[in-house]
Amino acid sequence: MIYMDIETTGFDGTKFEIIEIYMLKEDASGNKIDEMHYFFKPSKPLDLKIIEITKLTDDFLKDKPKFKDHINDIVNFISNETLVGHNIVSFDLRFLNDNLSQYNFKTLNNKTIDTMVMAREVDNVGKYTKGYKLIDLATKYNIKFDNSKLHGAKYDTLITKEIYEILKDK
Numbered sequence: 001m002i003y004m005d006i007e008t009t010g011f012d013g014t015k016f017e018i019i020e021i022y023m024l025k026e027d028a029s030g031n032k033i034d035e036m037h038y039f040f041k042p043s044k045p046l047d048l049k050i051i052e053i054t055k056l057t058d059d060f061l062k063d064k065p066k067f068k069d070h071i072n073d074i075v076n077f078i079s080n081e082t083l084v085g086h087n088i089v090s091f092d093l094r095f096l097n098d099n100l101s102q103y104n105f106k107t108l109n110n111k112t113i114d115t116m117v118m119a120r121e122v123d124n125v126g127k128y129t130k131g132y133k134l135i136d137l138a139t140k141y142n143i144k145f146d147n148s149k150l151h152g153a154k155y156d157t158l159i160t161k162e163i164y165e166i167l168k169d170k
Contacts, residue, residue: 001026001113002081003164005156006092007054009042013098017042018067019056021096022153023077024161036077037154040067053151068103075105084113086134086160115160118167134159141166 004023010016019040025033039056041064051057074096085092089112097107116132123129131140134156138145143162149155 001028001084002078003084003157003161004088004092005085005153005160006095007056007151007153008095009044009046009050011091013095014102016095018096018099019046019050019054019061020153021074022157023074024157025077025081034077036073038070038074039064040070041065055148055152067099071100071103071105075100075108078108078110080110082111082113084115084160084164086115086137086156086163088112089114089117113164115163115167119163122167122170134163137163 002023002025004021006018006022007020008016008018017040019042021036021038021040023036025035027033039061041061043066045058046056046061083093093108093110093112101107115137119132119137120127120129135145135147135150137143138159141163143159143166145159146155150159
């Protein structure tokens with residue numbers, strides 16, 4: 001099982017790029033096997049809104065590798081593992097696949113577990129109900145978080161893992 005999150009330069013994977021990815025691989029007992037964490041240099045300067053959200057800057061990313069430089073590492077790491085993420089179905093995996101396809105890589109069809117979907121199912125509410133952002137669920141489940149670290153791929157992944165652990169027992 002791999003917990004994962006990405007940070008991007010926008011919201012459409014056919015037009016924008018991944019600038020950070022974090023993945024935490026665990027065995028069936030929940031023991032950490034490995035992790036992968038990359039920052040990537042985008043092809044264009046970051047929009048101010050993205051800088052505000054992610055806290056990443058052009059200066060920080062200027063000497064980082066390009067996404068394409070680590071595609072094989074990412075695809076091999078993911079392999080056929082189940083992917084767990086917050087909004088992973090509608091955003092992260094779709095965005096990752098869009099970016100992979102730009103370099104002629106096949107689409108990943110891994111099984112996914114989406115903590116946003118899980119939370120809505122636990123609460124028996126509709127897909128578009130508000131209050132299911134990562135920060136909302138962390139607050140709801142009394143998970144301590146540092147607001148200044150949200151929207152960092154590693155930090156968000158670790159919060160997602162805590163939310164998943166709570167939800168799977170419900």
